[in-house]
Amino acid sequence: MVSGSRLRRLPASFYRRPTLVVARDLLGRTLCRTLPDGTVLRGNLVEVEAYDGPKDRASHAFRGLTARNRWMFEPGGLAYVYLVYGMHHCLNVVTGEAGYPAAVLLRGATSPNGASASGPGRLTRAFDVDRRLDGTSFLSGPMWLEAGEPVPDRAVRRTRRIGVDYAGSWASRHFRFVIAK
DNA sequence: GGTGCGATTGCA
DNA sequence: GCAATCGCACCA
Numbered sequence: 091m092v093s094g095s096r097l098r099r100l101p102a103s104f105y106r107r108p109t110l111v112v113a114r115d116l117l118g119r120t121l122c123r124t125l126p127d128g129t130v131l132r133g134n135l136v137e138v139e140a141y142d143g144p145k146d147r148a149s150h151a152f153r154g155l156t157a158r159n160r161w162m163f164e165p166g167g168l169a170y171v172y173l174v175y176g177m178h179h180c181l182n183v184v185t186g187e188a189g190y191p192a193a194v195l196l197r198g199a200t201s202p203n204g205a206s207a208s209g210p211g212r213l214t215r216a217f218d219v220d221r222r223l224d225g226t227s228f229l230s231g232p233m234w235l236e237a238g239e240p241v242p243d244r245a246v247r248r249t250r251r252i253g254v255d256y257a258g259s260w261a262s263r264h265f266r267f268v269i270a271k
Numbered sequence: 272g273g274t275g276c277g278a279t280t281g282c283a
Numbered sequence: 284g285c286a287a288t289c290g291c292a293c294c295a
Contacts, residue, residue, distance in 0.1 A: 176288030178279050
């Protein structure tokens with residue numbers, strides 16, 4: 091069972107590429123999460139946002155390494171989970187090479203029951219993700235990604251990121267990727 | 272040690 | 284339009 095899912099996991103090389111490339115490639119991939127009781131939740135990603143490097147003013151890594159954002163500086167393949175507004179968790183996929191802080195925020199997916207989880211807080215709730223998963227590996231942990239349904243370029247729309255208007259010129263960059271309806 | 276606010280959501 | 288709710292980044 092574990093070995094079976096292991097074979098389907100996307101490999102380290104998937105994550106250790108430029109953040110924008112990974113973000114685009116995450117669309118349509120299947121997010122999987124095993125619960126303590128053995129249940130496996132699955133859903134395909136439909137909306138993500140890239141946070142790219144130490145100069146990205148919208149990124150938590152903009153002010154350098156801290157206890158919270160430390161996983162962003164690790165090699166791609168880890169989960170970075172944090173709490174916002176004191177109540178909602180946000181799940182990120184750490185990307186790129188060691189020392190270069192980057193991650194992709196997962197903002198929307200088809201949820202386990204077939205409905206949709208639209209919004210980062212709703213996504214983490216649907217997949218029972220909280221800070222216990224912070225720093226866990228997508229390569230070996232209780233949460234991982236599988237190939238899913240590849241999305242053609244014509245179905246991909248790019249926009250500015252949500253909720254980062256404070257980020258100056260970085261706010262207007264089209265780092266958000268969604269599957270067009 | 273104190274403070275201001277956020278990569279959001281749900282409800283009036 | 285705005286309250287909820289708390290960890291954390293920053294200043295003293």
